[in-house]
Amino acid sequence: MSEIPIWIAHDPVSEHVLEIARKVAETSTTILITGESGTGKDQLARLIHELGPRRDAPYLKIDCASLPQELVESELFGHERGAFTGAVERKLGRLEMAGLGTIALDEVAALSTAIQAKLLRVLEERSFERLGGTETLSIEARLIALTNADLQRAVAARRFREDLYFRLSVLAIHVPALRERRADIVPLAEHMLARLAAVHGRDGAVLSDAARHALENYDWPGNIRELKNAIERAVIFGKGTMLLPEDLPESIRTADSGAVAGMRSLEDIEREAIQKTLDGTHYKITRAAEILGISRKTLLDKRKKYGLQ
Numbered sequence: 484m485s486e487i488p489i490w491i492a493h494d495p496v497s498e499h500v501l502e503i504a505r506k507v508a509e510t511s512t513t514i515l516i517t518g519e520s521g522t523g524k525d526q527l528a529r530l531i532h533e534l535g536p537r538r539d540a541p542y543l544k545i546d547c548a549s550l551p552q553e554l555v556e557s558e559l560f561g562h563e564r565g566a567f568t569g570a571v572e573r574k575l576g577r578l579e580m581a582g583l584g585t586i587a588l589d590e591v592a593a594l595s596t597a598i599q600a601k602l603l604r605v606l607e608e609r610s611f612e613r614l615g616g617t618e619t620l621s622i623e624a625r626l627i628a629l630t631n632a633d634l635q636r637a638v639a640a641r642r643f644r645e646d647l648y649f650r651l652s653v654l655a656i657h658v659p660a661l662r663e664r665r666a667d668i669v670p671l672a673e674h675m676l677a678r679l680a681a682v683h684g685r686d687g688a689v690l691s692d693a694a695r696h697a698l699e700n701y702d703w704p705g706n707i708r709e710l711k712n713a714i715e716r717a718v719i720f721g722k723g724t725m726l727l728p729e730d731l732p733e734s735i736r737t738a739d740s741g742a743v744a745g746m747r748s749l750e751d752i753e754r755e756a757i758q759k760t761l762d763g764t765h766y767k768i769t770r771a772a773e774i775l776g777i778s779r780k781t782l783l784d785k786r787k788k789y790g791l792q
């Protein structure tokens with residue numbers, strides 16, 4: 484059994500998504516998960532699998548967009564020996580291999596119309612044949628379809644079958660964009676920071692108030708994936724134990740209105756003053772404390788806080 488994926492949900496909007504996930508995890512209904520790229524659709528599909536009675540069976544994912552469609556078909560349904568050139572032996576498809584588990588169809592909008600038709604039959608009759616086969620097999624697995632495309636528009640453009648769309652959208656869960664659940668930004672950033680700091684040997688790294696402010700004021704078009712990348716970059720390039728706005732990518736810093744106007748937090752200014760004084764006194768603590776007008780102890784505490792070595 485694998486571990487339950489973490490689903491950080493501080494914003495009421497994502498708490499609601501989590502509540503739905505808990506409920507549907509207990510059922511066998513087909514689910515459609517929609518949302519922009521990087522919002523956590525994969526993570527949610529996995530969570531639904533792990534929260535429900537299927538958790539001990541496999542969770543198998545097929546990326547419908549990156550594989551050639553012929554391969555998607557044989558990955559899904561399997562094939563008999565000789566079904567096509569190169570089919571030298573029987574191969575089981577994911578529908579069979581998943582058993583009582585879950586099959587995630589990632590980027591379902593990319594499926595060819597031929598596979599869409601076959602998939603509809605699978606959903607309606609709960610049965611299928613391997614490619615080149617005659618034996619009808621029944622399916623026990625739950626299907627979760629994922630998409631960041633607007634399926635309704637794909638239906639209007641006749642790129643996606645309307646009947647399949649209706650069948651899939653009986654139970655649709657929308658994962659909101661990160662900018663629509665701003666209360667999640669800092670908890671997510673802190674969660675990622677703790678994990679990535681451990682990976683990169685920077686345990687104990689924390690966000691400065693100014694960095695937190697910059698993160699909260701950015702729109703995150705790339706959603707949680709972009710946030711994760713920004714934190715990783717800051718962990719790698721940041722110097723002290725405290726991550727500062729300057730450790731974040733330019734786009735995030737300039738989106739922060741304070742930064743645009745050249746305004747900075749007191750914390751930022753204090754850090755810089757201490758750094759300069761320490762440099763100027765060649766790290767003579769007593770002298771630096773005198774110049775800054777603070778006690779040695781306060782200076783040492785602040786030096787530790789800002790990670791100035």
Ligand SMILES: Nc1ncnc2c1ncn2[C@@H]1O[C@H](COP(=O)(O)OP(=O)(O)OP(=O)(O)O)[C@@H](O)[C@H]1O
Nearest residue numbers: 489490491519520521522523524525526631707708
């Ligand atoms: N609620 C959450 N709590 C913690 N981490 C999360 C959460 N949601 C997503 N993540 C993390 O964010 C990253 C992006 O999530 P995921 O891959 O699930 O997005 P996606 O919607 O499937 O994106 P795409 O459309 O590009 O495939 C992953 O590293 C995932 O672990």
Ligand SMILES: [Mg+2]
Nearest residue numbers: 524525589629
């Ligand atoms: Mg994904």
